[in-house]
Amino acid sequence: xxxxxxxxxxxCGSKTHNKIHQDTIIKNFPLYCPKCKQETIINVQNQEVxxxxxxxx
Numbered sequence: 001x002x003x004x005x006x007x008x009x010x011x012c013g014s015k016t017h018n019k020i021h022q023d024t025i026i027k028n029f030p031l032y033c034p035k036c037k038q039e040t041i042i043n044v045q046n047q048e049v050x051x052x053x054x055x056x057x
Contacts, residue, residue, distance in 0.1 A: 003047075009033035010040050010051045020044055028052065 003022055006015045014035040020026070026044040033040075041052040 005047060007031060007042075007044070007049060009036060009038070010042070010049065011038045012036040020047055022047055 004019050007018045007020055008014065009016055009031070012033060012035055014033060016031060016033055018031065024044055024047070026042065029042050029044070031040050031042045032038075043050045043052060
């Protein structure tokens, strides 16, 4: 079985409802945190989460 881990919220650090494996690749994913109720756009590659900064409208 592959190693997997929960994606943690980049704002508050709590566990979200999403899990990633070692080979998971995600681009421009809207990650929602049930604890702080924030939505953040992320990329994931090699189990490393990168936050995408959106320009202000």
